[in-house]
Every structure is written in structure tokens, then in C-alpha cells.
Amino acid sequence: MDRLPPPSDEFESLRRLLTLKRHEKPPPGFFSDFSDRVLSRIAVEEELRTRSWSTRLADWLQPGRLFAPANALAACGLIFVGAGLYLVLSGPKSHPNTSVVVTQPGPAETRAAGFSVPPPAPPLEQYIVIRLAPTVQPDAETNDIPKDLFTLPRLRSVQGTPAFSPKMVLDHRP
Amino acid sequence: MVAALPMDLPADHAVPAHVPPMDLADRDLVRRAQAGDKSAYDDLVRRYQERVYSTIYHMTSNHEDASDLAQDSFVRAWSALRSFKGDSSFYTWIYRIAVNRTINFLKQRRNRTSHLSLNDLEVGTENDPEMVELVSHKTPRRDAALSELHQRLNAAIQKLSEEHRTVVILHDIQGLPHEEIAQILRCNPGTVRSRLFYARQQLQAWLSDLMK
Structure with a gap:
């Protein structure tokens, strides 16, 4: 083998x-x-070496380290429970029209699940009549607006169709 | 005092500046370091840091790797210092740690692209008589730029297997005698000679155009 x-x-x-x-030399x-x-x-x-195994074990067994996963799970659970309760308790009350909607015919499974379907948007004319008529009440004592300004006959006379006035919509949209 | 580096030896021979089994100063420093004296170990590190770094650098051709591996070798040597019986010189022992550590590193790195760093080329190379002769008197080599020469050289050395590369570096670059290399590599001197011959043949074939 040797040569x-x-x-x-x-x-x-x-x-x-x-x-x-x-x-070849390293940098100066x-x-x-x-x-x-x-x-x-x-x-x-x-x-690192002088730290005894017991010290390392004690470090590893620190309560915070041991229970960190449990704490994270508990926090997640609380968040989910809180969110669920909020939806269940506050959901129906926040939609006063729910009772009206539920009585309307709809998919059976939707009703069974207890969810409400928002009512279809009313036509624009209806919206103006319904929403403006009760809310816009010109006060004769504080404003100088003529009393007959918001009466239906006057609106009809403007557009020729019941309760449609672009100007009214712009001025008094709630 | 820092021992003379192989780099400083005359170029015409890989010198055997004999390294006694254990230098007296080394023996004292080792004994104190074994007792936990870090200042003694600091002296040992300063004594051999250049040679250890240089060997690793030539094996890896990368300054950062060589720096990290050289530090790591001295750290490991400190950890194992109590087991050092003094059968060989501290010099041989630290070389063995460094070479084995580097060979393991190179085997792990084998699939990575090797980085040849030539930025650390000493400016004095251009004034080296051998270099001047190589690039001026030998006509075919005249046109070879220094950097290209080193690049070719490094690339050829990196193509050798770790075992062959180690022998060439320790003998032809670091200047260690066959017997010392055999102690470092834990093999017999004949194996060192055989590996050296084979490695030189390969290098000569790869660099033949530079040597015509």
C-alpha cells in the first residue's frame, strides 16, 4: 500500500x-x-454546563411554562363563549323589525335555526313616506317653515307620483 | 513567545523543525491550564492560534468558517484538557482536534457550494521572489494574474478528498514532517507518504498548464 x-x-x-x-492571511x-x-x-x-440537571428540570417545570397551553386554551374558550353569548342575547334585540320578518314566509330551515332574514328594502317612495312622515315634524314655534310644506298634496303636486321628492330625500334623510 | 510559524520557514523544504514530544514551556502551560488556570490556556491559544487557523483556512478556503472552526477547536480542547496525558505534544494534540473537526465540517458541507475567498491575499505576495519568478521567468505563466493563480490553486486543492487535502496542506503548505502528520492523523507515516504522492499527482494533472 505504501509507496x-x-x-x-x-x-x-x-x-x-x-x-x-x-x-494568504486573515484580515489585519x-x-x-x-x-x-x-x-x-x-x-x-x-x-451552561455547570447548571445542574435539577436546575434545568426546575426551569423546565416552571408553572408558567407548564400551564401555558392550558391558559391559552382557556382564553380561547372564554372568547368563544363570550362571543356566542353576545350573539344569542343581543342579536334579536338589536333588530326591532325581526318580528315582522319572521312572520313572513321563508325557508323552513332558516326559521328553524332562529335566524332572521332582513326584510327587502322598500321602494324609495315608500321609504320616504314611512320614515319621514312620523319623524319630520316641523315646529311652527321654532322654525319659520310654512306649515303646509310637508303635506302630501304638495308632494304629489311636485312629482305627480305619491311621496317622491328628491329634494325631500336629501334634506331630511334620517 | 510565539513559536516560529511554518509559514516563515524556507520555501525549499517542509521543515521539520522538530517538534519535541512536549516543549517545556508547553508542558508547564498545559499543567497550569489543566488546573484551571485560564491565563495559561490563553498563552497556549496565542501560541498556536495562527497555525491552527491557517491549517483550517487552507482546508476550507473560507475565512469565516476557519475563524469559527479554530475557535471551536480551542474550546473543545479546553473541555478535553483534563484527558490530555501528554503522550504527544500539545501542538500535535490541538492540531488533531482542529483537523478532525474540520474534516467533519467539510463532510457536512460537501454538498454546499464552496466559497473561495481570495480577498485575504497578502499584498506581499507580489514581492515574493518565488512568485516573481513564477510569473516572470517562466513564460507560459507570465500572463497568469496573481488572483487567477490563487483561484486555480484553491479550486484544485478543494477538489481533493478531505484526507488528501489535509496531507498536502500539512506537509506542503504548513511544512510539517511526515511523522508529525502521521501522529496528527493517527496513521502511519507510510500512509501519509502515499496520500501525499497521490494528492500531488492529482494536483499536478489539474494544474499542469501552470507548471509547464
């Missing part, structure tokens, strides 16, 4: 070429703090 070394001049050119590698100052870096790493490793 005799070749004559020294056989690889002389190669050997001289390889000696050029000796000129690299070795000035090299041993300090080594000793720092030794200090860190020693500190």
Missing part, C-alpha cells in the same frame, strides 16, 4: 506553487482578540 516518495524534483514546481498559499487584527473570543466562548459553555 515510496517520488524524486524530490518531480513535484518541485507544484510544491513551489503550493507555497504561495502561505501568503484578526488574531489580536482571537484568544479573548475563545475564552468568552469557554466561559459561556462552562456556565
